[in-house]
Amino acid sequence: MEPENTAKETVLITGGGGYFGFRLGCAMYQKGVDVILFDVMKPLQTVPEGIKFRQGDVCCLSEVEEALKDIICVFHIASYGMSGREQLNRKLIEDVNVKGTENVIQACKSTGVSSLVYTSTYNVIFGGQIIENGDESLPYLPLHLHPDHYSRTKSLAEMKVLEANGAELGNGKGVLRTCALRPAGIYGPGEQRHLPRIVSYIERGLFKFVYGDPLSLVEFVHVDNLVQAHILASEALKANNKHIAAGQAYFISDGRPVNNFEFFRPLVEGLGYKFPTCRLPLSLVYFFAFLTEIVHFVVGHVYNFQPLLTRTEVYKTGVTHYFSMEKARKELGYEPQQYSLNEVVEWFKSQGCGAKPRKYTIMHLVRDGALLLLLIAVMVSWFPSAVTLSL
Numbered sequence: 333m334e335p336e337n338t339a340k341e342t343v344l345i346t347g348g349g350g351y352f353g354f355r356l357g358c359a360m361y362q363k364g365v366d367v368i369l370f371d372v373m374k375p376l377q378t379v380p381e382g383i384k385f386r387q388g389d390v391c392c393l394s395e396v397e398e399a400l401k402d403i404i405c406v407f408h409i410a411s412y413g414m415s416g417r418e419q420l421n422r423k424l425i426e427d428v429n430v431k432g433t434e435n436v437i438q439a440c441k442s443t444g445v446s447s448l449v450y451t452s453t454y455n456v457i458f459g460g461q462i463i464e465n466g467d468e469s470l471p472y473l474p475l476h477l478h479p480d481h482y483s484r485t486k487s488l489a490e491m492k493v494l495e496a497n498g499a500e501l502g503n504g505k506g507v508l509r510t511c512a513l514r515p516a517g518i519y520g521p522g523e524q525r526h527l528p529r530i531v532s533y534i535e536r537g538l539f540k541f542v543y544g545d546p547l548s549l550v551e552f553v554h555v556d557n558l559v560q561a562h563i564l565a566s567e568a569l570k571a572n573n574k575h576i577a578a579g580q581a582y583f584i585s586d587g588r589p590v591n592n593f594e595f596f597r598p599l600v601e602g603l604g605y606k607f608p609t610c611r612l613p614l615s616l617v618y619f620f621a622f623l624t625e626i627v628h629f630v631v632g633h634v635y636n637f638q639p640l641l642t643r644t645e646v647y648k649t650g651v652t653h654y655f656s657m658e659k660a661r662k663e664l665g666y667e668p669q670q671y672s673l674n675e676v677v678e679w680f681k682s683q684g685c686g687a688k689p690r691k692y693t694i695m696h697l698v699r700d701g702a703l704l705l706l707l708i709a710v711m712v713s714w715f716p717s718a719v720t721l722s723l
């Protein structure tokens with residue numbers, strides 16, 4: 333039997349400057365745990381007194397090893413390339429997500445950290461196929477089928493983390509216990525990845541259509557439900573919980589499948605905008621995203637613009653995929669709380685967002701005309717292939 337550590341615990345959170353990592357750090361600190369946030373970037377918010385911030389890069393093994401001294405548990409959350417133009421920076425995505433994870437595992441072993449909780453993603457399983465109430469017995473999506481580097485590298489990283497479970501610790505302190513949590517899309521007040529982009533599209537008048545089957549279902553997870561799941565997972569790696577989570581992966585969501593666009597309706601309407609009534613076929617929007625990626629590939633090094641949508645974003649939002657929370661409930665004791673988008677709406681309002689009375693100017697006419705022309709051009713190129721495929 334391994335001895336239980338009775339000293340005050342210190343945990344380290346890679347990516348602790350990011351939205352979720354910071355929130356987790358604050359919650360752990362409230363529970364009386366010493367917390368170190370490890371990140372290349374300083375958090376946007378002020379770091380509360382008592383929590384330490386350590387600037388560092390997971391791509392640099394010596395920096396990770398130095399930071400992990402006297403740590404009991406690592407939450408490895410740092411990642412790169414999840415959304416927007418970042419998705420197209422292949423080299424950095426590989427470096428941070430794969431090399432960075434290898435470094436964290438290596439550093440856990442060499443410094444004697446006994447618990448590692450990895451924040452993975454639904455994408456390790458999902459690649460655009462319909463999944464209804466899937467569970468953890470589903471196989472990984474074959475790596476070559478991932479259309480984006482982020483999902484493929486998160487998958488590789490998760491495999492490496494789970495393979496490392498049971499590895500001997502260098503200093504004879506026992507073995508490393510690891511697990512992976514696979515969250516759905518994260519939301520909550522102050523979220524910086526998806527919501528500001530969505531709100532900027534709404535405010536710039538670009539949210540003119542929805543797409544896909546109105547009955548398609550996806551999932552989201554409130555940041556505080558995800559915090560709860562991570563804390564439970566770290567507990568479930570301990571000896572007093574028979575290391576039940578060791579070597580395991582868990583899907584984590586609010587447990588409420590919902591149509592992607594309907595989920596955002598309270599945000600659109602809460603900010604005083606009209607919800608679009610035009611619905612486009614999924615394959616048309618996918619084709620548009622494909623064209624956008626090609627244009628970005630060609631001109632991206634000269635003009636690194638933010639693509640309106642990428643292919644991954646199209647199927648993540650438009651194709652049904654939701655998972656059972658049963659394993660997380662049973663083994664971790666995870667019970668998602670119910671949240672609404674009201675606090676998100678209030679957060680955006682506090683940032684000055686929301687519909688303001690505006691005149692329809694010549695600039696709006698030019699923009700809407702350009703959007704219409706673009707849509708017609710995409711439809712003209714998409715239509716022959718759509719007809720051929722349906723024959």
Ligand SMILES: NC(=O)c1ccc[n+]([C@@H]2O[C@H](COP(=O)([O-])OP(=O)(O)OC[C@H]3O[C@@H](n4cnc5c(N)ncnc54)[C@H](O)[C@@H]3O)[C@@H](O)[C@H]2O)c1
Nearest residue numbers: 347349350351352371372373389390409410411453517518
């Ligand atoms: N946001 C979502 O919807 C979502 C969904 C599923 C999974 N996830 C996963 O959840 C985790 C947290 O997501 P988030 O939305 O808080 O992202 P985030 O971008 O806010 O946080 C990631 C943090 O990692 C840091 N980072 C990047 N490269 C680093 C490096 N080389 N060394 C150290 N730190 C580095 C960034 O500076 C950032 O602060 C990520 O692992 C992500 O893959 C997110």
